Amino acid sequence: MRKLTITASVFIIFSFGLGFGYLISKKQIFPYHLLEYTYNFIKHQKNKNVVESGPWSIGVYEGDSPFNLHSSGKTNNPVLTASDVTDVDATFVADPFFIRENDSFSMFFEVFNRKTGHGDLAYAESPDGDNWSYKSLIIDEPFHLSYPHVFEWDGEFYLIAESYADLSVRLYKAKKFPSDWEYVGNLLSGYPYIDPTIVRHNDKWWLFVSTPSNENLNLYFSEELDNSWTPHPMNPIVRKNKNIARPAGRILQHDDSLFRIAQDDYPEYGTQVFGFKIIELNEKSYREVPIDGGAILSGSGKGWNGAGMHQLDALKIGDKWKAVVDGRDR
Template identity: 30%
Template sequence: MKMLVTELWRLGIVQAPVQTIAAAGSLAPFSVRWIEADRSLCFLADPFGIWRDNKLYLFAEAYDYRSRRGAIVAYVLDASLNIIEYRTVLSEPWHLSYPYVFEADGEIWMLPEGYKSGTLSLYRAVNFPWQWEKVPEFSFPCAAIDATPVFAQGSWWMFYTPPRARTNTLMLAQAERLTGQWKNISSHPIREDISSARMGGTPFYQDGKLIIPVQDCSKTYGGAIRLLSLSPDTLHQPEFTPGAYLQASHKDAPFSDGLHTLSAAGDFTLIDTKRILYGSPHRICVDLGRAWKKRQSRHA
């Protein structure tokens, strides 16, 4: 039963650039500043960030097992990584996660996962980082999980996983402009592999290669991050070369059961690590209480 397994995630700010971590092939040598949820049965995951005015603006999924829904929160940290302020910045009637935040065309954008809405939506910052508006002209052909855009070779490219194949399929779409029209480069996946086909962070360049972080879900959801490299000029027919394999460190126990985001933020790198609880009495009570309320409402 799902209620017997509770996955909790926390955020980490690694004090090293993502290229340095990739070259080391491990997170163990680097110092990490951790941020955890401040309420039971809640977690923080999928961190993405932007540095502005000597501050780190960190965005993440905030999930609550009571509502079974995630919202997007923003943290503002100073240069010493002290939290100045944080609050919820985006909430919808459906689950939100993976708040991919990036700068392009003089604006700041967010492309969160919200596939249960039936579509992929792009948001523009109107009062960064606290206020966002949906971009109505954005057009994508389908709902998408962990959609990750990158600009290369004069075009926009979107790596994503279709909802029908949550952990083992990677698709790629292309558009001349960020707002679309987006079209898949092929009706077939560019990769099918449960150990390396769901996006897990920001693409980056190293030694002339485009590196994309993908999740290894072969043993557990979000078990580790694998880095795949490819030549930017071959995106129409991508061929991947496996690179570093990154896992949560045992020194970070009990949050050492998974790692599924690796995102660049200036001279720092953002990660999340997982703790698995088995048979949590609190979680069981919450789920049973929800089931009882649903049953009562059906018979009301």
């Protein structure tokens, strides 16, 4: 049996060698991307049960702008923790997005499932955006899900999720909002895309995705939501910078401008959150500048968000801004 196993292994290696040799000698192509895909897939499969830091929990902030926020005085943070999850044994909750519909609020977030060792997606409801009640899981796949970016388009509710273990960016549509969702298809496939963040601008869709190393940010665009996504010619639009590359929430619209929200992942994962004003966004060019004032969110030094923060989603309610955020205590 051992001899047969060795023979089979040698044959597989030899076959791969022939294939790579053909690509190099005949097509003048070295399969860097295939090797990178394989490496990242194996790395994430190996580490999929490892919690990078935490535990994470979710809080509510408010302020006079999305970049000048503080803990809401109308509730006690955190508003959601792992102990609020009733349908699975949760390690933490994180990556909150929320949306207002018919004078009530729905929040969508990751629940890290201790039994399966990967993230599921869940939701909570609130009458005022301050006091939240956990409801249930809404999407549970056989692989890790997180970062449930919910949005409305053409009278329908959609959600894209980080699904790096599936080598995809998956799109879901609400059958009955906010509790019932169905899988529609993949926006992107073939790579472990991280924290996909979408926005509609100038009659086009724009999709920001980070890489598993957290140091590069890529941009795609499309006329249609569900097909024909094109990589931006300036990719990566952020190169080799773990302090600002990885998305940290929805693209915000404020004062007639777009703002990208980014998390700081160096020297530790999930330490603080920065904002960048998008100066130019078109099919040929992308430019952004950091907003004044430094970090929007950072660790408080103690309590539920003492060690760091890495997510922000904000809505303007009247003349004030309300935000859902997350933080870690170690």
